[in-house]
Amino acid sequence: xxxxxxxxxxxxxxxxxxxxxxxxxxxxxxxxxxxxxxxxxxxxxxxxxxxxxxxxxxxxxxxxxxxxxxxxxxxxxxxxxxxxxxxxxxxxxxxxxxxxxxxxxxxxxxxxxxxxxxxxxxxxxxxxxxxxxxxxxxxxxxxxxxxxxxxxxxxxxxxxxxxxxxxxxxxxxxxxxxxxxxxxxxxxxxxxxxxxxxxxxxxxxxxxxxxxxxxxxxxxxxxxxxxxxxxxxxxxxxxxxxxxxxxxxxxxxxxxxxxxxxxxxxxxxxxxxxxxxxxxxxxxxxxxxxxxxxxxxxxxxxxxxxxxxxxxxxxxxxxxxxxxxxxxxxxxxxxxx
Amino acid sequence: xxxxxxxxxxxxxxxxxxxxxxxxxxxxxxxxxxxxxxxxxxxxxxxxxxxxxxxxxxxxxxxxxxxxxxxxxxxxxxxxxxxxxxxxxxxxxxxxxxxxxxxxxxxxxxxxxxxxxxxxxxxxxxxxxxxxxxxxxxxxxxxxxxxxxxxxxxxxxxxxxxxxxxxxxxxxxxxxxxxxxxxxxxxxxxxxxxxxxxxxxxxxxxxxxxxxxxxxxxxxxxxxxxxxxxxxxxxxxxxxxxxxxxxxxxxxxxxxxxxxxxxxxxxxxxxxxxxxxxxxxxxxxxxxxxxxxxxxxxxxxxxxxxxxxxxxxxxxxxxxxxxxxxxxxxxxxxxxx
Numbered sequence: 278x279x280x281x282x283x284x285x286x287x288x289x290x291x292x293x294x295x296x297x298x299x300x301x302x303x304x305x306x307x308x309x310x311x312x313x314x315x316x317x318x319x320x321x322x323x324x325x326x327x328x329x330x331x332x333x334x335x336x337x338x339x340x341x342x343x344x345x346x347x348x349x350x351x352x353x354x355x356x357x358x359x360x361x362x363x364x365x366x367x368x369x370x371x372x373x374x375x376x377x378x379x380x381x382x383x384x385x386x387x388x389x390x391x392x393x394x395x396x397x398x399x400x401x402x403x404x405x406x407x408x409x410x411x412x413x414x415x416x417x418x419x420x421x422x423x424x425x426x427x428x429x430x431x432x433x434x435x436x437x438x439x440x441x442x443x444x445x446x447x448x449x450x451x452x453x454x455x456x457x458x459x460x461x462x463x464x465x466x467x468x469x470x471x472x473x474x475x476x477x478x479x480x481x482x483x484x485x486x487x488x489x490x491x492x493x494x495x496x497x498x499x500x501x502x503x504x505x506x507x508x509x510x511x512x513x514x515x516x517x518x519x520x521x522x523x524x525x526x527x528x529x530x531x532x533x534x535x536x537x538x539x540x541x542x543x544x545x546x547x548x549x550x551x552x553x554x555x556x557x558x559x560x561x562x563x564x565x566x567x568x569x570x571x572x573x574x575x576x577x578x579x580x581x582x583x584x585x586x587x588x589x590x591x592x593x594x595x596x597x598x599x600x601x602x603x604x605x606x607x608x609x610x611x612x613x614x
Numbered sequence: 615x616x617x618x619x620x621x622x623x624x625x626x627x628x629x630x631x632x633x634x635x636x637x638x639x640x641x642x643x644x645x646x647x648x649x650x651x652x653x654x655x656x657x658x659x660x661x662x663x664x665x666x667x668x669x670x671x672x673x674x675x676x677x678x679x680x681x682x683x684x685x686x687x688x689x690x691x692x693x694x695x696x697x698x699x700x701x702x703x704x705x706x707x708x709x710x711x712x713x714x715x716x717x718x719x720x721x722x723x724x725x726x727x728x729x730x731x732x733x734x735x736x737x738x739x740x741x742x743x744x745x746x747x748x749x750x751x752x753x754x755x756x757x758x759x760x761x762x763x764x765x766x767x768x769x770x771x772x773x774x775x776x777x778x779x780x781x782x783x784x785x786x787x788x789x790x791x792x793x794x795x796x797x798x799x800x801x802x803x804x805x806x807x808x809x810x811x812x813x814x815x816x817x818x819x820x821x822x823x824x825x826x827x828x829x830x831x832x833x834x835x836x837x838x839x840x841x842x843x844x845x846x847x848x849x850x851x852x853x854x855x856x857x858x859x860x861x862x863x864x865x866x867x868x869x870x871x872x873x874x875x876x877x878x879x880x881x882x883x884x885x886x887x888x889x890x891x892x893x894x895x896x897x898x899x900x901x902x903x904x905x906x907x908x909x910x911x912x913x914x915x916x917x918x919x920x921x922x923x924x925x926x927x928x929x930x931x932x933x934x935x936x937x938x939x940x941x942x943x944x945x946x947x948x949x950x951x
Contacts (some may be wrong), residue, residue, distance in 0.1 A: 285620065310739070346639050351943060355842060381690055409685075427917045427918070429766050429862050429915075429917060431768035431847075431860035433770070433810055433849065433851060447808075448792070451788060451792055452792045455785070455788055455789045455792055464894060466843075466892070467897060467899075468897075468899050471788075471852065471853050471854050471898070471899070472853060472897055472898050472899045473770055473782075473851065473853060473858055473897065473898060473912075474825065474893070474895070474897050475893060475895040475911060477893055477923065479893075480890035480891075481892065483913065483914065483916070484871065484911070484912070484914065485912025485916070486889070486893075486915065493916060499927065506916060506917035506918070507916065507917060508862055508915045508916045508917040508921070508923055510768075510860035510862075510911065510919070510923060510925060512770065512858070512860065514770060514810065514851045514852070514853075515808065515849075515851070515852050515853070516808050516809060516852070517808050521810055521849070523768035523847040523849065523860075525652075525766050525845055525847075534821065546875075553821070555803070555815035556803060556812060556814050556815075556817065557812070558806075558811070558812040560804060560811050561808070561810060562804075562805050562808070562809045573810060573812075574821070574847065575821070576820065576821025576822065577820065578845045579820070579830060579843060579844065579845045580764045580765065580766060580843035580844060580845040581843075581845070583854075584845070586907070587844055588812065588847060588849075
């Protein structure tokens, strides 16, 4: 019989935490026991897993005793606070926050791309930034055809990047707008309903915000290629839980559209949605709740002889977060079968 | 006393037509008489101009007698149907449709960029595509610093590109979504509320849709530079009446961010919105109903030594359509003062 795992989910009541539970169940991860951890104010709640109600416990340094795998999505500061206790208890921490992603001995893993890196962990494995994961699942099959030297990407990011409260804010503001009530931004700095704004993370001295610099730096680490240049523009638009991205790449040699589509058709985690006759291409409403990254609009870059352009869409809470974390756990489990 | 003009607005009851009226009034264009033309089903309506109610007349070949300037926004097929009658009557046709834009002897004019072209007309002057106008108002001051060789642009296009019915569809669908009613797309091919989709114009053999090819071809014509390469991705997002665009350019020489901002600060039709400290950059809600194109996020392209990136936002109905057409009329009037 395959090994079974004692699993903890830290931040279990958040939007990503809830999707981690669902994904563990739907993908039938070999869970022996499940511990749900959150802040003190969630104690008393119960969440369902495989038909069983499980109480939410307050996360403390003692929470990780006997745990094999701890999936963290409780924010970067809580990941930092509890990493030591988690790792010292012998659990592998799979962390969805940005806390450890760029730490040299922490693997940063997208299972479709660099699963082997997971086994280099020293207790912590980082789940990459959502926008970066979704982009690279689509680009990795093209990179294998010819190394990518340059990526220009514009994002169309949804509300769930700010969790359940982000999704609620968009829906509340929209209802207010439709009903003629005043709009009062609370989670995001600007009106979100029927608007867009530059991603609300701090802008650094080079003019790029933190979200954009994650795409720049994490891409190089995941792809093991320090020579990939990335120029991102990260924008929030009023969609709910799927990110979209318009991507233009330049490769070492010219890859044809046909070659690219053939590689994408065989690629794990990719679903091609590319029907020019009906203008049917990747859309958030079709990638919501889906495991695959939708890829379409694959065409020659009219401005670069070695360029390709494409458009992708992926569920921010799933492939961008919970699902990728569970897939990392599956990678670990695959060696302990 | 300056010359006064007999003006006709063809398509007066449409979203752009109504903005043409408002813009003629607000900018105090020297109107001697105003004739409002539309299809037969609008006859009986009255529209207000400078406090006076003007009846809507059915557009016929006789509508242009005595007219000096006819502002057309009634769709490409009606522009084609009535161009001959309009021009033969001695009126100058300023056409907002795509009908004549790429006809060699029809000037394609953005008054901030190529006003002189307007005087080369043989009866028809074309108003460029909305997305192209908004992009080029921001890029022209940079082009003057050093020729632009390559443009990669991703658009965030609003509902008003499909007129009042497009705006209505977005608002209706959104109200339906918020109230739990089923969504039935009628104007656009896909759900629009909380979604995005690739621009709903036909995809050509090269994989680009008609909207994108307008950006490619019209850019070269307006800038008088056949060597500008453009790689556009045109996407509709759920905003109401302003387009936004993430633009990356490559120039002949490296232009610094400071130099670019200094040129933009002096450029006509441009308003810089670029406050990194508060993450305040161009947003649709701030460009709605504004004449200027908002420009921000001006920064070095991390992936190209001669590159710059920027983010722009402009009112699709105004600078993207009605206002640009009225500005062309102002250019003509400036020589007849």
